[in-house]
Amino acid sequence: ILKLPTAAEVNEVGADLITSLVQTKPNAVLGLATGSTPVGIYQELIRAYQRGLVSFKQVKAFNLDEYIGLPATHSQSYAYFMKEQLFNHIDIDPEQTNIPNGTAADPHEEGKRYDALLESVGNIDLQILGIGHNGHIGFNEPSPALVSGTHVVELAEQTREANARFFEDKSQVPTHALTMGVGSILKAKTILLVAKGADKANIVHRALTGPITTECPASLLQTHPHLIVLL
């Protein structure tokens, strides 16, 4: 657990971990996240790429989640977000960037397809995670039981409220999403959990020191043998 005084330092350390991995393993499999938290890390990665320190040509990327019903062209889809915030600015092969398809005719089948794809590349080398105020990771919301693989979830009201800031109003926020399950997340060789700001302090404390419970999905990260937390 690394507590750093500023968000800028979190971004630098987070990006350094990723660039070091890709420098030593150019065909690394990266698990990527959306939300506001990783944006600064992505900006540092773009800078490292522009300075010639790292190439993402052989990297494979898998994103955690996507809203159901938003096409990749929608400005609030996570597919669009990833292009805007990272993929369009580095040399990653677009064919090697994977995000669950939020407009698949059968979202349940799409979850299975995504898991098979993940399986085919072996384990994710490094998974970046943010954390929701309710302890969600990806879109795995607090619940009496959690699902292991990629699946459809109904978003918690708190999550839709938190994400309404990106839409015209809350009614525009999709009600469902496709998310990698906690099982898939925990299979990653290394997990990098990032949280910034005082408003995340309580939930981070609960996740890392509280009981391991599906009512706080991030608490399952306590079971991971190689978890790095950047605060």
Ligand code: GLP
């Ligand atoms: C979103 C995403 C999560 C993210 C979280 C926190 O809804 N599905 O992957 O970690 O909420 O977002 P933020 O980083 O903006 O606080």
